[in-house]
Amino acid sequence: MKTCNDVLRKLQRLLPNERFLIDPAHLAAYESDGLTAFAVRPRAVVIAETPEEVIETVRICHAGNVPFVARGSGTSLSGGSLPHADGIVIALNRLDKILELDPAGRVAVVQPGVINLAVSAAAQPHGLQFAPDPSSGQICTIGGNVAFNAGGAHCLKYGMTSNHVLGIKAVTAEGKVIELGNASTESTGPDVTGLFCGSEGLFGIALEITLRLVPKPECFHTLFASYDSLEKAGDTVSEIIASRLLPGALEIMDKLAIEAAEAAVGAGYPLDSEAVLIVELEGTRSQVEHDKERLSDLLNNSGAEVIRIAGDDSERARIWKGRKSAFSAVGRLSPDFIVQDGVVPRRLLGRALREIREIAERHKVRVANVFHAGDGNLHPLIMYDGRVEGALEQGEACAAEIVRMCTTMGGSITGEHGVGMEKRAFLADMYSQDDIDLMHRVRRGFDPKEIANRGKMFPSGEAPSLSLYGLHPLEKAGIISRE
Amino acid sequence: MFTALAGTPLEDINQALSEHGQFLPFDPPLANAGATLGGTVAAGLSGPGQFRYGGVRDFIIGAKFIDGSGKKLKGGGKVVKNAAGFDFPKLFVGSLGRLGILYEITFKVFPAPQAYLTLSFDLGNIQSALNAACALAGSHFEPFAIDIIPPGRLEIRIGGNHQANERTAGLVEEFVKLPASRKIGEMESAIWSHLRDFQWATADTLIKVAIIPSLVGDLDLVLEQIGATRHYSAAGNVAYVDTDREGLPAIDDILTRMKLSGLALRGDIANPRLGCKAAAEAETTIQSAMDREGKFLPL
Known part of the structure; x- marks a missing residue:
């Protein structure tokens, strides 16, 4: 606690008062993201305006061993930007500059707080666009798209965010500035840029992202x-x-x-x-x-x-x-719902839909299905009324069974939302302990103290977030756990 | 998608896919020379067709590999969309076999276009060819490949329905404001096997360079001065340079000075990585985490 207070004092000196939030009333806005079932109050929020402030904040956190979570618009559907109760949130929305737009080379260099659709808007006069089009494109940020390898409706032909990121300048959790990739679609050496995309913020924070632009179809x-x-x-x-x-x-x-x-x-x-x-x-x-x-x-x-x-x-x-x-x-049909993001092999789509219906009937919950059929990426929306005792648990149990159906069919627990907080318990359904150990080791290479987005992606094992609202229903259901 | 063992020859893959009307959109080189799927990933090699839908990194979706301690590991999966866990399959692209030994790889594939048509323009010099290449790359004609052969030849490959190809070809000629020679069928595919499989490269060392279109002119000038044969692919995003072994240090210097990175694809060279290695620190971090006993050559 003493070191945490030390860190808070240092951050307070680094930033003007209006950009260092510590008052509970101000922190409330940062307690949740798109996965609203979780809410955790961080110790403080840093509203960064320059890459240097981000780097210095990370260095202070690293020195004081205080966890941090980078946050854009907080639209993660997997709880990816949920704060850590003993940590700080680094808000990146003000790093929202498109630093360079090169129509001839078809690349844009942007800061992490740039809104997804703003890139396509800037490219539009040149007949170009940024292909990844998550449904939250009007508010979600490129930094978050990169961290969680966001998808969208047009992935079938264009691929995911990582297929459109050519280079990244980032600060690692240790405070080192690294440069990955370049502005070419070609590269030499291992594709570290590709590894950074979808690493769920566990390596550090992207400060500048070089994006590939593609022509708008005629x-x-x-x-x-x-x-x-x-x-x-x-x-x-x-x-x-x-x-x-x-x-x-x-x-x-x-x-x-x-x-x-x-x-x-x-x-x-x-x-x-x-x-x-x-x-x-x-x-x-x-x-x-x-x-x-x-x-x-x-x-x-x-x-x-x-x-x-x-x-x-x-x-x-x-x-x-x-x-x-x-x-x-779907919010009109039900006060609350859970969005699932599993993937099944395309040829099993018909069977998956039948099984989802059976699972829903068994759990006595209503499930609406919206999905990227061309990719086999399902989005069952599991409806419940949070005010009814036991309803969330019922919904969660249904969701868990759908996720397991996906892995049993040889698919994935997440197509585009990422593992985050929500699907940590299921990572082991896809990967062996050795595979997960390897992910841990690579993460610790960049973040030996495990301060960057601590508690996400990995099945328990490291100190996860504390809910201020008592035990989360997911925990009661044994789906997630904490120490 | 398909899954194959890493040692599977590309020729077998291409054959099996074409029986189902599918193809590998990144157009991997050297199939006829016996290249394998694993080697293609390790070298990070994509052919001229990478222009349309992306390179090998954009189509690999799963990888199984053995680490330096003999452990079997995997990353990614067997579905075309997957955001679970770290993307090790991409990391293996260009890893030169130095992060682990790939043994099974999964790719997504696309339906093959029904037919191709190629337009050959003579723009006279590299800068004009490059300008036309960039304009076409940003146009809505959606070519499959845009290659430049110095001094000024521009090859544009169009893929799709035969009649649609003919119509698009006419529009591309109007766009470039020059007549082109048009090829279809075997003559057409010969143009691309010549480029894709480096049949033009006769010296003992072949180098791939990751570049951006705005630097192609400068690079071409110095390569011209040292007498290296070269060819540019993917609308000025890749250069292939053919040189004698003696020419290698000069090229390494040029790349370093221009802050470009290169990879020697063939030739007797101790370290195939040339020029600038901007991500060296991150690569070392990853390699130390993945190969704790140091069984593999450093990256």
Whole structure:
């Protein structure tokens, strides 16, 4: 405690009062992120404005052995930016400069607090875009995208955040400044940039990120098809993939998600259908013209009830608005919900959907399904009412069973949200103890005191966060644990 | 996706994928010379086709390997999207076999385009070729490959439906404001096997250089002065330099001075890594954590 107070005093000297928050009323805003079931009050919040302040803060924390959590907009759905009760939060939102934009080289160099969509907005006049498009793109930051290797609806063709990060300048948890990668799409030596992406903040904090920009497609062909069963929609996805088409996006929403989205934004999805499949082709006009005929033949024979093709940009936007607002729209159906992020092999999609329904029925919870079907990335939204005794536990038990279903099928516990706080207990379902030990050793190479985002990703073992609100239901359920 | 043992020849992979209408979009070089999947990952080698969808790092999704103490380990998985745990598969790209021995690798794959068409432009000099390459790279024509052969030849590969390719080719010619020679079929694929498999490189040392388009002009000038044969790929993001063994120190100097990094792909060289190693400290940190007994050569 004495060293922590020492650290706080040093930080207080480093920063003006309005950027060093220590008053509980100010700290309250930082207690939670997108995984609202958790709330932890940090000791203090540092609102950094320069990379030098971040570096100095990290060095002070390292010297005083005080954990820190880097935070952008706090949109992590896995609890990735949940504070540590004995630590500080380093808020990076004010490091929001696009330092360089080179249209000829198709790269942008940005600070970690730059908003995801701001990169595409800056690139737009040059006909370029930043491809990763998480649903939270209007508020989430590039630093967080990098730390958790964020995805989005267009991963099928473009890949995840790490496929668009060429270089990183970072401060390690020890306070050393390292430079990884470069501005070329080519590299020599091991791909440390690729390792840093998705390392969940366990190595340190990215200060400058070099992003690859890609041309905006000339033409889109966006449509939705509705089905009287989820399986039919799932099977159509398999057929599209097998037909050698490569759509930019392939998304499915089930009945509950359709109802929620319709109530929220009125995207025009048919309310009487069991599933809506969204397909987006993109590319040169001549290629899309050709592909859309093949797609149309395929969909006409897929048992689709309604097929609606976006006639212009506003209709395209409307179709996407329904999909992108699905998470928040489910809030209209239920006061609380858990978002799962498991992945199954694409060929098992139909079976996975059937099993999810059975699991939900068994646990007596309502589950809305919204997912990146082309990647096999599921997003079951498990609904519960937090005010009802035992409801969260029921939801968590259902979520746990869905995650285990994914690993049993040979998939992953997380496609794009990261492990964070939420899925720590499941990491061992995918990796052996030796594999996890190796991750620990690499982490300690950059962070020997394990102060950077302490308590995340690894199954217990290191001091995790303390909840101020008593035992978390996940802990009661034995899904997570702490020391 | 597919999973294969690391020693599987690329030729076998290409054959098996094409039977299913799929391909490795990063277009790995030297398949006909017997290159293996594991060697391709360890060397971090991607071919001209990397321009369209990305390089080997963008398609590797899982890796199993053996560390210096004989332990079997793994990273990543067998699904196309996965954010669980550290991305060791990517780390192995370019690791030169010095972080562990890969034995099983999983890749995601894409459907192969139905046909290709290549446009060859003669822009006269490197700078004009480079300018056209950058403009096309930022355009919505979505070429599969953009390569430059000094002094001024520009090869643009278009992939997709045959008729769509023809239409796009016409638009690309309008865009470049020059007529091009058009190739399809075997003549077309010969252009790319010549480039992809370095058939043009006849000296004993071949070097890959990671570069950015704005430095290609400067590099080309000095390479011209020392008489090295070279070729630029991925719209000026990669240079391949062919030189005699005696020319190697000069190239190492040039790369260091220009803050570029290189890798000798063949030739009798003690340390294949050339030029600048900006991430050396991080690489050493990782290697010490992964190979505690120091069984592998330093990176």
